[in-house]
Amino acid sequence: MKLEFKINNTSKAFELLPNETLLNVLRNNDFTEVKCGCNEGECGSCTVLLDGKPVNSCQVLAMSVQEKEITTVKGIGTLYTPHLLQKTFVEAGADQCGFCSPGMVLASYSLLKENPKPTREEILTALDGNLCRCTGYVKIVDAVEMTAQKLQTNNLEME
Amino acid sequence: MLHQNLEWFFPHKVEEAVKLIEQQGVILHGGGTRILKTSPKSIRGLVDVGKLNLNYIHHADKQISIGAASTYDDVIRYSAKTKKLSLLAQALSEAASTPLRNRITIGGSLKDFPIWSSLYAPLLALNAQIEIADKHDKVISLEEYLETGVIKTKHLIKRIIVEDEPHLIGGVKRFALIRFEYPLFTVAVALRVKKKIISEARIYITGVKGRHKHCKRAEHFLLEKELTDDIIQQATKHFTPKFVSDYKYSAEYKEQTAKVFFTDLLQELKGKL
Numbered sequence: 001m002k003l004e005f006k007i008n009n010t011s012k013a014f015e016l017l018p019n020e021t022l023l024n025v026l027r028n029n030d031f032t033e034v035k036c037g038c039n040e041g042e043c044g045s046c047t048v049l050l051d052g053k054p055v056n057s058c059q060v061l062a063m064s065v066q067e068k069e070i071t072t073v074k075g076i077g078t079l080y081t082p083h084l085l086q087k088t089f090v091e092a093g094a095d096q097c098g099f100c101s102p103g104m105v106l107a108s109y110s111l112l113k114e115n116p117k118p119t120r121e122e123i124l125t126a127l128d129g130n131l132c133r134c135t136g137y138v139k140i141v142d143a144v145e146m147t148a149q150k151l152q153t154n155n156l157e158m159e
Numbered sequence: 160m161l162h163q164n165l166e167w168f169f170p171h172k173v174e175e176a177v178k179l180i181e182q183q184g185v186i187l188h189g190g191g192t193r194i195l196k197t198s199p200k201s202i203r204g205l206v207d208v209g210k211l212n213l214n215y216i217h218h219a220d221k222q223i224s225i226g227a228a229s230t231y232d233d234v235i236r237y238s239a240k241t242k243k244l245s246l247l248a249q250a251l252s253e254a255a256s257t258p259l260r261n262r263i264t265i266g267g268s269l270k271d272f273p274i275w276s277s278l279y280a281p282l283l284a285l286n287a288q289i290e291i292a293d294k295h296d297k298v299i300s301l302e303e304y305l306e307t308g309v310i311k312t313k314h315l316i317k318r319i320i321v322e323d324e325p326h327l328i329g330g331v332k333r334f335a336l337i338r339f340e341y342p343l344f345t346v347a348v349a350l351r352v353k354k355k356i357i358s359e360a361r362i363y364i365t366g367v368k369g370r371h372k373h374c375k376r377a378e379h380f381l382l383e384k385e386l387t388d389d390i391i392q393q394a395t396k397h398f399t400p401k402f403v404s405d406y407k408y409s410a411e412y413k414e415q416t417a418k419v420f421f422t423d424l425l426q427e428l429k430g431k432l
Contacts, residue, residue, distance in 0.1 A: 019161035021195065041192060041259055042339070053232070053261045060262065061191045063167050064207055107257065128338065129256030 003066055007031070008075030016062055022048065023057040026072065033073050033102050037131075044130030047103035048072050054107045056129065073102035076109055084156070085109055085147045092143035096134035103130045108144045113158040116151050118144070161194070166204040170211065173292050177315050179206045187315060189228055189264035193271050213266065213317060218243065221323045227266025227316040231255070234265065244321065246329040246349060250281040253333055254342075266316040272305075275341035276365055279305075281331050283363040283371065284347040288320040305371060327351055328431050332420040334366075342366065343408065344400070344417055348424050350381070352432060357381045364417060368401045368410075377421075386429040395422045 004013050007026075016025045023046045026034045034057055037045030041059035048057045049071035077083030082090075086105055089095050094104070104127065111118055111126035118126070123144045132140060151158065168185075170176045179185055185204035188194060194202070213228035216237045223243060225234065231251040238248030254277035255263060268278045269289065279301075287301045293314040301319075304310055329349035333342035344366030351359035360381040362374040377398040384390050398421045402413035 017163045018165040018167055019163050041195075042256075044256070044258060047258055050261070054258045055261050056258045059190075059192045059195050059259065061161075061188070061195070061205070063205075064188060064191055064209065125252075126257055129258040 003063070005062075005066060005070060006068070007070045008072060009069075014062075018063055020062050021058050022060040022062045022065060022070070025062040026057060026070075031072050031074075035099055035102060037099070042131070043100070044103040044107065044127075045100055047106045047130065049075075049106055049110055052110060052113065054103075054110050054129070071106070073105050076105070083109070083159075084150060085112065085143075085158075088147045088150065089140070089143045092139050092146055094136060094139040094143035096132075096136045100130060100132045100134075104132070104140050108140075108147070109158070112144065112148060112151070116158060117148055120145065160200065161198050162200055162203060165202065168204060168206045169209070170206060173211055173213075173315060173317060176206050176208065176211060177292050177294075179204070180313050180315065187267070187270070189267035190230065190262035192259060192262050193267055193273070208264075208266070208315075218323065223321045223323055225265055225319045225321070227264065227269075227318055229265050231260040231263050231265070231268075232257075235260065243323060243325075244285075246285060246327075246331060246347065247278075247281045247321070250277045250331040250333070250345065250347065253277065253331075253338065256339060265319060269301075269304075269316055269319070270310065272310060272370065273341075274366055274370060275343075277331075277333055277342060277345050279371055280345040280347035280363045280365045281329075282319065282321070283373070284329060284349040284361045285321045285324075285327075286361065290317040290320065291315065292317055302373065324351075328428055330424050330427050330431075332424050334416055334420060343413060344402070344420075346400075346417060346420055346424060348421075348428060350386075350428060352386075355385050355432060357384055357386065362398070362421075364400045366402075367417075368403050372400050374398055374400065386425060386432060388426075388429075391422055391425040391429065394425060 014029050035045035037043035039058045041056040046057040047054050050068045077086045123141050168179050188205040188207045208228050213226040215226040217224045235248045235252050238244045289304050290298045291314045327349050331347045333345040335342040346364040349361040360378040362378050365371045380397040395418050400417050402410040404410045
């Protein structure tokens with residue numbers, strides 16, 4: 001069947017089976033920035049935002065999110081026009097192998113959008129569903145703190 | 160793996176949803192996390208609850224109603240904003256992970272009652288009631304829902320009702336080696352205390368033999384007593400949950416660990432008095 005989805009502020013129609021996860025549907029339609037890690041809802045590589053909240057797309061049946069706004073990491077910034085948060089991840093060295101980065105960035109984005117001055121503890125809680133197999137957690141948390149600092153210093157809002 | 164010819168339904172009314180789930184192989188879909196974990200091929204239809212307006216948390220007439228489609232995260236946010244339901248929010252904020260808490264619904268968790276549930280013990284300690292719809296609508300206590308086997312029947316959970324008890328003090332402890340792990344057990348204690356004397360105690364543990372236990376002996380012991388170190392030690396002797404051994408832990412190990420957690424929990428509550 002063919003269904004419409006709202007992804008990164010654009011409407012897209014995809015062919016899908018009724019038992020397919022959102023992760024499968026996205027990857028089969030060239031949204032390969034959404035990574036497939038454990039496929040069990042434990043690693044967070046497949047994180048997307050559903051109406052602004054991070055979810056594991058491997059644990060979401062695509063049919064159930066037709067009317068929701070889906071945001072992938074390319075929806076907040078691209079290779080040529082990266083978001084401040086994405087730039088800061090690079091600056092902080094929080095991008096080792098890069099496999100967890102899309103999920104980490106989206107979980108951090110959702111946090112900062114709601115809470116622009118998070119404590120380190122709040123950052124750890126917000127990222128508790130995202131695993132980094134390079135174990136680069138310190139730099140990832142640093143990147144979120146640095147972004148929050150930049151927002152404050154430059155009197156910016158998360159967009 | 161779910162069947163690829165799965166049929167989806169998106170009813171706008173609870174009655175329609177109830178009728179749909181009467182069919183063989185048709186079940187409710189809330190957040191979908193549990194369905195994907197078990198993925199039974201026998202499921203041939205999913206009834207999505209998204210359009211039933213069951214995603215709400217209301218406070219009225221000293222009662223808090225939690226719509227069954229509310230997620231764990233909804234409850235945590237409500238609690239942070241209103242300072243209500245803190246016992247429940249404490250347990251839920253330690254369960255699963257942020258992206259899963261954004262999907263797992265209260266109703267789905269209650270209906271499935273996995274052995275690692277972090278939801279039941281605090282709700283039982285809060286004397287929660289549950290409104291269900293099957294052929295007739297009814298409100299029953301959560302304990303009755305479990306004890307009389309209603310949980311095993313085909314029904315739709317509409318809401319969970321919890322009395323707003325601002326003077327109740329309580330806490331939850333779950334045993335997991337790492338935060339993300341499924342807990343081995345969850346123990347919840349709620350106490351009503353007047354002038355340092357306990358006038359009511361509610362103690363529940365899940366993850367035990369038979370899934371849950373209402374620890375009446377320990378509750379009874381605590382009545383009319385002041386929470387001192389000595390009383391806590393004695394209460395722990397009356398706290399005797401039974402477990403089943405598994406490939407990781409013996410029943411005895413779990414029992415002893417549960418006692419340690421129970422003692423710690425009472426010590427924490429003593430500090431709050």
